[in-house]
Amino acid sequence: MNITPNEYNEMAKKASPGTKSYKTIPAAFLVGGLICTLGQLLNNVYMDAGMSKDTASTVTSITLIFAAALLTGLNLYNKIAKFAGAGTLVPITGFSNGVVSPALEFKSEGYVLGLGAKLFVIAGPVIVYGITASAVYGVILYLFKLY
Amino acid sequence: MMEYLYAFLVGGLLCAIGQVLIDYTKLTPARILVAYVVAGVILGGIGLYEPLVEFAGAGATVPLTGFGYLLSKGVKEAVAEKGLLGAMTGGLTAAAAGITAAVVFGFLVALIFKPKDKSV
Amino acid sequence: MSQRISKDTILLTNAPSILASAAVVGKKEGEGPLARHFDIIYDDTTLGEETWEKSESKMQKSAVEKALEKANLSSSEIQLLFAGDLLNQCISSSYGLRDFDIPFYGLYGACSTMTESLGLASLFADNGLLDYGVAVTSSHFCSAERQFRLPLEYGGQRPPTSQWTVTGSGAAIVGQSGKPPYVRGVTIGKIIDMGIKDINNMGAAMAPAAHNTIKTFLQDTNTRPEDYDLILTGDLGKVGSDLLIDLLKHDQIDLSGVHQDCGKLIYDLEAQDVHAGGSGCGCCASVLCSYILKRIQEGVLHNVLVIATGALMSTTSFQQGESIPGIAHLVYLSDSKGS
Structure with missing residues (x-):
């Protein structure tokens, strides 16, 4: 074949339709914004109920986490996500x-190595890098006496 | 009322940036989440995220950058209190509620519900 | 005796036949344009099983049973099974077919497995090595998604180049019957890698393999696309099909008039929101074993080339940053035995 892989990659790029960003970006903005607005509403309700600012913020997170977990179980979260993307x-x-x-998906591989282990497949890296970054930050704070 | 508008705009903007990353880069969703959390730690560390939280409230705390900010805030307080040990305890302590909630609710939902075919 | 005419192509001089075939599919496929051609449509895609892997196994088994029923054969009369699927170690085939007590060749050619298995069964039949053999493959959206991508409940968007794994299985019984459709030739595909790395663009990864196989067969047999009523690729989808036509144009071969793709036929791409089209072993299998073979039997189609295409990566190779090699096997079907 007289077409090189580079040329073919160019051809493939041309033949492949791109994502319709004029739809996806506003959708992400809208849904993401609404979730945050809901967070603000919950936060205000909790503060009106007498919680401190930090507590209200924490309870808001827990509420949102619970709602999303439930929607995932009901097979609804992925339907919203299909529209909202990063939102x-x-x-x-x-x-x-x-x-x-x-x-949920890997429950069929058992409760320990299926459900238990696979629970962290996506969230695990987030925790690993988040915590490592925070520990590095803590050491820097300590060494340079920035606290 | 303005606080809701600011929450909407800032939260929406953070999500829109994520969508740009999905559409125009090879970053997978998992990598974007990792990048957001680490960015939150860094922005929190250099003191840029705090003003955003003051301004936008949940618009800044609900996105995952807010999770990173929370980690950095926890570390900062803990280091001030306990010295070097705080670098080890501060982050997880501050994030404990969120992580525990996700794990426990995740476990319960996975126990109760059955996987469904999303193609139908 | 089969006659090898080149490094890649073998002509089957005794013209074995496809005695009967059956296609079983899931709900989404049963809502597509080919719905009325399928033998069984399972609205419940679990098929009453606890895991998606079991559902797929059961589906493959039911395709074989249905084909046997249509051929009026019992499973004890089948001498060899050629089967494959997409799951690790081909478990859908081995678990689905283990109760049959029939000698079994498990095959892996990714989504090209239908023509790989049909080609092998036909070669055996052509050389008198079996009276009746079965070629069968399957794929299931849920088991494939679990293995290759993300959990089903995970929220995410699919890019426009992505393809939708067909929930379906097709089985064909090969033997000597003197009735069409006849299998007249096979071209065994080579592994072709043009450096595509995008896991969401399988069509682009596989199109060069289809191009190579089709070009080879036409050269070896000294024929042109116009000599065939239909040149059918397995699951290139929209993007891959466009690229295939383009690639062949560089060789002065115009496929556009006779080319179709199973991945484009099985769904209504827009209305069913499947982006670039269907994919999976079950895609070519269910379309070939229903609509296409029927049309050859009816004499509507006379000479058909079927080229199922496969992407030979695994989740490991993909995560290690390797490009995606493709393969395409060709089977030449006809309603006449030829000279």
Whole structure:
């Protein structure tokens, strides 16, 4: 064949339709924004109920995580995500969906190595890199006496 | 009312950036989540995220960058209190509620529900 | 005796026949344009089983049983099974067919397995090595998605180049019957890798393999696309089909008039939201074993080339950053025995 892999990659790029960003980006903005607005609403309700600012923020996160876990179980979260893309990925609800979906899916491989282990397939890296970054930050703070 | 608008705009914007990354880069969703959390730790560490949280409330705390910010905030407080040990305890302590909630609810939902065919 | 005419192509001079075939599919496929041609449509894609892997095994078994029933044969009369699927170690085939007590060749050619198995069964039959053999493959959206991508409940978007794994299975019984459709030739595909790495663009990864196989067969037999009523690829989808036509144009071969793709036929791409089209072993299997073979029997189609295409990567090779090699095996079907 007289076509090189590079030329073919160019051909393939041309033949492949791109994502319709004029649809996906506004959808992500809208749904992501609404989830955050809901978070703000919950936060205000909890603060009105007498919680401190930090507590209200924590309880808000827990509420959103619970709601997303439930929607995942009901097979609804992926339907919203199909429209919203990053709008349902980036908020804490996406983290929850990332925990629940593999746990549910791999239950058939057992409760320990299926559900238990696969629960962290998507969320695990987030925790690993988040915590490592925070520990590095803590050491820097300590060494340079920035606290 | 303005706080809801700010939450909507900032939260929406953070998500829109994520969508740009999905559409125009080879980054997979898992990598984007990791990048957001680490970015949150860094922005929190250099003091840029705090003002955003003041301004946008849940618009800044609900996205995963907020999770990273929470980790950095926890570490900062713990290091001030316990010294070097705080670098080890601060992050997880601050994130404990979120991680535990996700694990426990994840476990319960996985126990109760059955996987379904999303193709039908 | 089969006659090898080149490194790649073998002509089957005794023209074995496909005695009967059966296609069973899931709900989504049963809502597509080919619905009325399928033998069984399972609206419940679990098939009453606890795991998706068991559902797929059962589906493959039911395709074989249905084909046997249509051929009026019992399983004890079958001398050899050629079967494959997409799951690790081909478990859908080995678990689905283990109760049959028939000698079994498990095959892996990714989505090209239908023509791989049909080609091998036909070669055996052509050389008098079996009276009746069965070629069967399957794929299931849920088991494939679990293995190759992400959990089903995980929220995400599929890019426009992605393809939808067909829930379906097709089985063909090969033997000597003196009735069409006849298998007249096979071209065994080579592994072709043009460096595509995008796991969401399988059509582009496989099109060069289809191009190579089709070009080889036409050269070896000294024929042109116009000599065939239909040149049918397995699951290139929209993107891969366009690329195949383009690639062949570089060789002054115009396929556009006679080319179709199972991945484009099985779904209504727009209405069923499957992006670039169907894919999976079950895609070519269910379309070939229903609609296409029927049309050859009816004499509507006379000479047909079927080229199922496979992408030979695994989740490991993909995560290690390897490109995706493709393969395509060709089977030449006809309603006449030829001279």
